[in-house]
Amino acid sequence: MRPCLIALLTSSVLALPAVAQTSYPLELENCGSRLTFDAAPKNVVTVGQAATEILYELGLADKVIGTSVWFTGVLPEFAEVNAGIERLADNDPSFESVVAKRPDLVAVQYEWHIGPQGIVATRDQFADLGIPTYTLPTDCIGKDNTAGSDGTRLEMFTMDSLWQGVRDLARIFDVPERGEALVAELREREAAAIEAARTLDLRDxxxxxxxxxxxxxxxxxxxxxxxxxxxxxxxxxxxxxxxxxxxxxxxxxxxxxxxxxxxxxxxxxxxxxxxxxxxxxxxxxxxxxxxxxxxxxxxxxxxxxxxxxxxxxxxxxxxxxxxxxxxxxxxxxx
The missing domain is CATH 3.40.50.1980 (Nitrogenase molybdenum iron protein domain)
Known part of the structure; x- marks a missing residue:
């Protein structure tokens, strides 16, 4: 876990309201599916760089047993830990390669990889094998993935869907306080960047x-x-x-x-x-x-x-x- 996040987690004891540990069984609505977790997953395979890096930021790299779908190198602070985790594919993994890892959870970035017409598989195919799949809400909230290769946005993207994904994954793995601390850090940085741009008073x-x-x-x-x-x-x-x-x-x-x-x-x-x-x-x-x-x-x-x-x-x-x-x-x- 990054030093800045460790410091934030420490200070969050005073700065943030107390966060209760996850109560299992945990039930979640996720991109049209209902998920139930009787306990925190022991391991996870990621299909999508966004899901991988969220888990790393939450200090859960030790739970990640396989990754895939990489556009660019991992965040520098996670280079060492990432090098020790199997990369199933640079781009699209096969269904068989994901299943072979026997994961307790598959964390997904895009529905076009794992979804109703997923090119890796459908969520039902994983469910038939007893493997739950969690899709980041950023790819389904206010979005229609049946239209166009990358989907169509029905409303403006907001960071709220990203915060939801961070918090959900933190709850699933019983580290909700880490999720709240990470969201707090990112929101503070977001506000500072927006304020800096406002001072420019751009006209057209x-x-x-x-x-x-x-x-x-x-x-x-x-x-x-x-x-x-x-x-x-x-x-x-x-x-x-x-x-x-x-x-x-x-x-x-x-x-x-x-x-x-x-x-x-x-x-x-x-x-x-x-x-x-x-x-x-x-x-x-x-x-x-x-x-x-x-x-x-x-x-x-x-x-x-x-x-x-x-x-x-x-x-x-x-x-x-x-x-x-x-x-x-x-x-x-x-």
Whole structure:
């Protein structure tokens, strides 16, 4: 567990209301399923980096027996412990590889991996083997995962769904006080980043978040108007130039150029599924393409690089919020 979180846990005895230990059997409603735990799971397999890092932050790395679905390297403070845990797959694990670990719980980031049409399996398939699955609420609250490859947001993402996931996992593993302490730490950092951006008094600044592209010369995957990047933009006083409710819609560079965003935020990741996963290739494209090279943000070098996983619902959203708040004063925005 990180030193700052240990300190926060210590101080939380005085700063936070007393938190009762988990009372079992514990019953939870989770993304349309009802879960019952008679005791804290002895071990867990994660399908999704967000779930993995939440468990690590909660001091539960010793319970994790397998991980999968990695966009980028683990948070540096967990590099050593993560190196000793089996990685079932960099991307999508097989159903058989997860089941072979005989987990007491599978913690899931995306319903498209484990859900009604899960590419790994359905929740029922795991339940038939007596293995409960917990899906992070960030992927189901206010979201329709039956539409589009990454789903469609029905309402604006808020950090409340992330806090719920942290607290649920902490309760499941009978460490609720750690969950409350982690949420308190992240909320404090969130408020500070938002306040820092407010002092800039931005009038008409706009932005677009570019995650990747299937091919460099194809239309990019950019952040829709209701996902985590949209929340960040709204919180910091930036207008999202993309109006789609899809999580990561494909929008042409010609249409993006017409909206002339003040800032372009691009994702940096270790994954290399697509050529545009490479941040250097993204930068090269922006500066050389006849359309993008003429955009105000490119000509004025208003390009901000953030971790790709921080663009997905995860505890890294707060670090991304801080990074953007820190970058904005240096960009001479309107």
């Amino acid at each position: 600044a706009s932005a677009v978040f570019w995650f990747s592209s299937a091919e460099m010369d194809m239309d990019p995957y950019v952040a829709g108007r209701r996902g985590p990047p949209a929340y960040m933009m709204e919180a910091l006083g930036l207008r999202n130039v993309v109006e789609s409710d899809e999580e990561w819609p494909v929008v042409s560079w010609e249409n993006i150029a017409r909206t002339n965003p003040s800032v372009i935020v691009i994702a940096e990741m270790d994954r290399r599924r697509f050529e545009a996963d490479d941040v250097e290739r993204k930068l090269e494209f922006l500066k050389s393409d006849p359309v993008t090279s003429q955009m105000e943000a490119v000509r004025n070098n208003r390009i901000v690089v953030i971790n790709a996983h921080a663009m997905d619902p995860s505890i890294r959203n707060i670090a991304a919020l801080e990074a953007l708040a820190d970058a904005l004063p240096k960009l001479a925005l309107p």
